[in-house]
Amino acid sequence: MAARGGRAVGWQLQQLRRGPRRVGREAGRAPAGRVEPRVEVLLQRPGLPNGLFSHILPAVRCRGRACYPLPRGASVETAFYLLLVIGNIGFFDVVFFHWYRCRLAERPECHREVFWHTVRHLVYALQFLWVANLRFHGAALLALGVLYAADVVVAWSDVWEETRSRSRQGGLPRGEYFTHVVLSVLVGAYLMSVLHAVWPDRLLPTALVVDPPSVPPLLRVLMTMMGLSALGVFVFDLTAWFKRGRAFRSLPQHAAS
Numbered sequence: 001m002a003a004r005g006g007r008a009v010g011w012q013l014q015q016l017r018r019g020p021r022r023v024g025r026e027a028g029r030a031p032a033g034r035v036e037p038r039v040e041v042l043l044q045r046p047g048l049p050n051g052l053f054s055h056i057l058p059a060v061r062c063r064g065r066a067c068y069p070l071p072r073g074a075s076v077e078t079a080f081y082l083l084l085v086i087g088n089i090g091f092f093d094v095v096f097f098h099w100y101r102c103r104l105a106e107r108p109e110c111h112r113e114v115f116w117h118t119v120r121h122l123v124y125a126l127q128f129l130w131v132a133n134l135r136f137h138g139a140a141l142l143a144l145g146v147l148y149a150a151d152v153v154v155a156w157s158d159v160w161e162e163t164r165s166r167s168r169q170g171g172l173p174r175g176e177y178f179t180h181v182v183l184s185v186l187v188g189a190y191l192m193s194v195l196h197a198v199w200p201d202r203l204l205p206t207a208l209v210v211d212p213p214s215v216p217p218l219l220r221v222l223m224t225m226m227g228l229s230a231l232g233v234f235v236f237d238l239t240a241w242f243k244r245g246r247a248f249r250s251l252p253q254h255a256a257s
Contacts, residue, residue: 005080009211015248023083026165044189050189052173061225069231075196076197076213076214077214077215078104079193079197080215080219081215082186082189082190082224083128085133085186086186086251087124087128087223089179089183093179093180097175098114098117101176102169102173104117104165105237105241105244107168108248109165109167110165111162111165111248112165113158113162113165113166115241116154117158117220117237118237118238118241119150119154119234121234121237122229122230122231122234123147123150123151123154124227124230125227125228126227127227129227129228130144131194131223132145132213132223134208134210134211134214135201135209136184136198136200136201136207136211137204137206137207138201138203138207140206140207141198141201141202144194149156161182176210210249
């Protein structure tokens with residue numbers, strides 16, 4: 001059994017030969033922790049026919065006489081905690097600055113900016129749900145690529161709109177600007193952690209599996225609830241955005257344009 005984070009993940013290693021090199025007793029001669037980049041190992045789900053959902057990995061890690069596939073590492077846990085902090089800071093940013101202090105949804109000139117904030121609710125809802133519960137294998141990682149590309153587009157569009165939509169308020173409040181700087185730094189670290197965590201999974205058979213990170217269960221439940229709440233806020237805000245759009249278009253001089 002291959003272990004990750006102290007628990008078995010359900011993969012069995014079958015020995016293969018590649019030329020004069022063997023996986024097994026010979027591999028056990030490697031020093032503890034040494035990575036053999038040319039050894040191939042067949043991963044096989046227990047209880048399935050031979051070859052079903054199997055894949056060749058280009059490297060193994062050998063400790064004594066036991067060989068394991070390259071571990072996922074702690075990057076997914078790092079990404080989890082960073083996203084948890086980002087989510088709470090983002091919640092404060094939305095509630096205090098967007099809703100309470102600036103009241104963006106009530107301002108016709110901020111209507112387009114509010115749209116990008118609404119879309120961001122959906123983007124981060126999906127991130128909360130996958131980081132806390134799921135693991136993408138193989139070609140399924142393309143879905144994550146689309147999700148994070150959408151995150152970049154939303155962030156860029158939001159910054160583009162802020163210059164125009166906040167001009168009547170004298171620009172962003174100083175506290176909101178500082179909050180955005182902190183979030184940008186954290187998001188950069190988070191994206192690097194995600195990339196490091198999912199990169200080995202590109203070699204696995206295409207699948208979407210439930211494989212939560214090794215974090216306290218209560219925190220995982222918290223992030224899952226954050227994702228479900230963000231989905232609800234997305235639906236509510238999107239409905240309100242369309243209603244306010246019709247009201248703004250009826251105003252003189254089309255102030256929302």
